Amino acid sequence: MELNENADIDTSQVEDRRGSGGGGGGLGGLPIGGGGLVGVIITLVVAVVGGYFGINQLGGGSETGDNTNITQTCEQDNATQQLECRNVLYINSIQAYWNKATPQYFNKQYEPATTVIFSQRVNTACGAADSGVGPFYCPGDNKVYIDLTFYDVLSQQLGAPGEFAQPYVLAHEYGHHIQDITGQEAKMRQAQQGASDSQQNALSVKLELQADCYAGVWSKAATETTDKKGQKLFTSLTQQDIQEGIQTAGQIGDDVLQKRSGNPVNPEEFTHGTAAQRQQNFQKGYDSGNPESCDTSF
Numbered sequence: 001m002e003l004n005e006n007a008d009i010d011t012s013q014v015e016d017r018r019g020s021g022g023g024g025g026g027l028g029g030l031p032i033g034g035g036g037l038v039g040v041i042i043t044l045v046v047a048v049v050g051g052y053f054g055i056n057q058l059g060g061g062s063e064t065g066d067n068t069n070i071t072q073t074c075e076q077d078n079a080t081q082q083l084e085c086r087n088v089l090y091i092n093s094i095q096a097y098w099n100k101a102t103p104q105y106f107n108k109q110y111e112p113a114t115t116v117i118f119s120q121r122v123n124t125a126c127g128a129a130d131s132g133v134g135p136f137y138c139p140g141d142n143k144v145y146i147d148l149t150f151y152d153v154l155s156q157q158l159g160a161p162g163e164f165a166q167p168y169v170l171a172h173e174y175g176h177h178i179q180d181i182t183g184q185e186a187k188m189r190q191a192q193q194g195a196s197d198s199q200q201n202a203l204s205v206k207l208e209l210q211a212d213c214y215a216g217v218w219s220k221a222a223t224e225t226t227d228k229k230g231q232k233l234f235t236s237l238t239q240q241d242i243q244e245g246i247q248t249a250g251q252i253g254d255d256v257l258q259k260r261s262g263n264p265v266n267p268e269e270f271t272h273g274t275a276a277q278r279q280q281n282f283q284k285g286y287d288s289g290n291p292e293s294c295d296t297s298f
């Protein structure tokens with residue numbers, strides 16, 4: 001994968017909250033997936049106190065970012081060598097794709113969604129969150145949340161060191177934003193009402209696999225996406241990148257994570273899908289390049 005060094009990196013699509021402290025916050029709705037990109041990472045990686053469960057401090061509320069530093073950094077010549085700027089570029093590309101594809105495939109306008117880059121803790125409309133839950137999308141405020149140190153967890157602890165793990169993660173979260181826009185997320189929540197725990201989990205798996213499929217769909221179109229001046233954001237994307245995406249999807253399958261954490265594999269507790277399912281869905285989206293190929297039967 002090569003990024004266009006000359007592309008304009010649009011930092012207005014992110015909110016840099018790494019300078020602010022986070023803190024408590026009221027509990028709102030759960031984020032999609034109930035725990036971000038991965039199912040059991042909470043128990044696996046960090047002993048999280050708080051997260052979506054057990055926060056009882058109130059307050060906080062409005063918390064804003066300061067993009068001064070990130071904007072300066074991403075305007076420099078070597079910006080694509082910086083992790084944060086590469087991530088902004090990925091976000092720019094993902095949103096550029098959906099800006100075109102949402103009206104085309106879903107007959108809806110795309111609404112831009114900000115990604116909040118935070119450090120350790122953050123307040124969201126879905127409650128206060130801890131880095132340990134991994135990246136997630138909050139439908140309450142239509143924002144993606146990520147602590148970039150999650151990529152260290154992916155590479156050092158979860159066996160997904162490839163650079164393409166990063167855009168895959170972001171594209172998966174933006175997939176949830178698309179589900180929010182199209183109403184599929186709401187439909188899934190409705191279907192969960194009154195269902196048994198294992199049925200609720202099965203519905204969650206469907207939603208997650210669709211988000212993986214959407215990540216594959218974006219990957220197919222990534223090299224076509226441009227900045228506001230029409231300059232390509234990627235100059236190349238290879239089969240090796242796609243393999244890294246598939247590898248990442250495999251390393252965060254529920255079965256793999258359950259095994260890794262020393263627990264017996266229990267399909268009834270799956271919320272995101274097995275490694276094989278996650279890989280297949282990413283691949284399906286990539287092969288078709290068409291979001292309509294991603295299962296929508298909630």
Ligand SMILES: [Zn+2]
Binds near residue numbers: 033036037
């Ligand atoms: Zn998800």
